[in-house]
Amino acid sequence: MVRERKQETLARADGVSWRAHRVFPQPARSWWVPSLISGGCHVVGLLATLLCASPAWTADSPLAVTPQVSHTEALLMGLYFRSPRLGWAVGSGGTILKTVDGGKNWKKVVSGTTASLMSVFFHDENFGWVVGANGTIRQSQDGGNTWSSQHLDTQVPLYGLSFVSLSEGWVVGGNGTILHTKDGGAHWVDQSSKTGAALYGVQFLTAQRGTVVGAVGTVLMTDDGGMTWTPQETQGAVTLFDVYFSDPSTGWTVGNAGAIFYTTDGGRQWIDRTLPCVRNCTKLTDLLRVRFTDPQTGWIAGERGMVYRTTDGGFTWIEQGAVAKVSLFGLSFPDGAQGWASGEKGTIVHMTTGR
Secondary structure (H helix, E strand, O other), X not given: OHHHHOOOEEEOOOOOEEEOOOOOOOOOOOEEEEEEOHHHEEEOOOOOOEEEOOOOEXXXXXXXXXXXXXOOOOOEEEEEEOOOOOEEEEEHXXXXXXXXXXXXXXXXXXXXXXXXXXXXXXXXXXXXEEEXXXXXXXXXXXXXXXXXXXXXXXXXXXXXXXXXXOOOEEEEEHHHOEEEEOOOOOOOEEEOOOOOOOEEEEEEOOOOOEEXXXXXXXXXXXXXXXXXXXXXXXXXXXXEEEEEEOOOOOEEEEEOOOOEEEEOOOOOOOEEOOOOOOOOOOOOOOEEEEEEOOOOOEEEEEXXXXXXXXXXXXXXXXXXXXXXXXXXXEEEOOOOOEEEEEEHHHOEEEEEEOO
């Protein structure tokens, strides 16, 4: 019992650490989390986010949450669903899980590494990549059933990746690392970020246009495929963990202490929409992942299992409550009706909206 209650810490390269919470037993059933109405909304500043956190409920768009059995206690940092049935999760100890039935059954596959894996992406049903600690990049060409190593001359931790085709992609990591490949990862070339900050999130919408975020408020943009990276001003020194553009103009980045920044001009200017501390709040929630399923509908997952949702393009973020008892590091929505989140102690939850 003492060992089960022992807290685990995942340390990041810039000194940020996440302390694991003990998992509570998860019943094999779903529960509904009704969305909150605007009666308890709070506005901070003229351009600040409207955060709704009222005890008054409405069932107009409830959220059904179903815990799934992962058969692992690993910290699941990365999660990606190619379709509502086909998905992968990766995490500590080289853990790679795969499902072909929407998470009803998760199967552990041999990754060939014991390094902690931070992120996973599949370009199609067969070709995918994972990245992680000690400069780890591994590729699969058979849907994640087998994995092979891709050589790098670095040992820095790698946190995020983005591919625009089977051949071209980018990876980001510690010490300002940005790596680029044009041959599916057979060769990786270092790109100059001109920063020493740890870089956690990356997204390329095209082979030319991409965004990278990281520690000390770092936001970098490129319009030439990464040949040059230009820093953007966010007016904050928070650690940014993820970035997501729903179209070439509109993007979001999230980070620690409720940090949310929003752009409508392709990243040239970022508006601070950090969540306020409301109700009995004693500490702002660290926000770890952001995804949009269309220009109006978006999701944020964070520590202590918190999930937020917007249906108005981010003007209002509605607190969905804690969908798990642990912090959530992975988030994936293959369509607008359902998504998955993953986190500590092998946690995977399936979320569906009552549309």
